[in-house]
Amino acid sequence: DVKVTQSSRYLVKRTGEKVFLECVQDMDHENMFWYRQDPGLGLRLIYFSYDVKMKEKGDIPEGYSVSREKKERFSLILESASTNQTSMYLCASSPGVGNQPQHFGDGTRLSIL
Amino acid sequence: AQTVTQSQPEMSVQEAETVTLSCTYDTSESDYYLFWYKQPPSRQMILVIRQEAYKQQNATENRFSVNFQKAAKSFSLKISDSQLGDAAMYFCAYRSADPSGGGADGLTFGKGTHLIIQP
Numbered sequence: 082d083v084k085v086t087q088s089s090r091y092l093v094k095r096t097g098e099k100v101f102l103e104c105v106q107d108m109d110h111e112n113m114f115w116y117r118q119d120p121g122l123g124l125r126l127i128y129f130s131y132d133v134k135m136k137e138k139g140d141i142p143e144g145y146s147v148s149r150e151k152k153e154r155f156s157l158i159l160e161s162a163s164t165n166q167t168s169m170y171l172c173a174s175s176p177g178v179g180n181q182p183q184h185f186g187d188g189t190r191l192s193i194l
Numbered sequence: 195a196q197t198v199t200q201s202q203p204e205m206s207v208q209e210a211e212t213v214t215l216s217c218t219y220d221t222s223e224s225d226y227y228l229f230w231y232k233q234p235p236s237r238q239m240i241l242v243i244r245q246e247a248y249k250q251q252n253a254t255e256n257r258f259s260v261n262f263q264k265a266a267k268s269f270s271l272k273i274s275d276s277q278l279g280d281a282a283m284y285f286c287a288y289r290s291a292d293p294s295g296g297g298a299d300g301l302t303f304g305k306g307t308h309l310i311i312q313p
Contacts, residue, residue: 114300114301116300116301116303121203121305122305123198123200123285123303123304123305123306124285124287124301124303125303126300126301126302129299129300139300140300169237171239173239180227180289180291180292182227182229182241182244183301184241185231185238185239185240186238187236187237187238188237188238
């Protein structure tokens, strides 16, 4: 089975801090994704990556950046955390061929105080 | 841009009964994929079923089946013989078909339907 692991299940940070959310997948997938989930809004795509060191903006990239230095790891960075970034963050991965579905991690519930 | 609409924020069904969750989408593309994901209280998003737009036959996975109406841009999920373990948030999602086959596009999600199973 595909395993997508997010480093923290719950995280509390302060306004203005630089925050790193880490995601690791163990299936050698080319594609990795970061989504944000808010009640009543569903999931929205922040950034995705189709290869090491490659990144593409999703629907709501403002206030976020990403890093993919190794194929298995995709990091989401909040450069200067703000209270409106309090949310659930979900990482996903998928193979680079065959238009395969995405596999998701368990999510990180991030609170910015 | 594509949009996905789930018009039922919450649905309730008796155990062992059948329930249908609605999903409509808007796109100008002819080739794409549609998905239903389930998110139980444990938070892990689990793929329930997948439909390729070029296939006319509706996808089925055990008790789960879809009614895919391409012209109407409708993609409903039917759950037969509902079980307590089916209680979850259900999300409908859309993805463009990648001509290269790489599947690198992100998913566009609906807002979700909270499914309650009454014992």
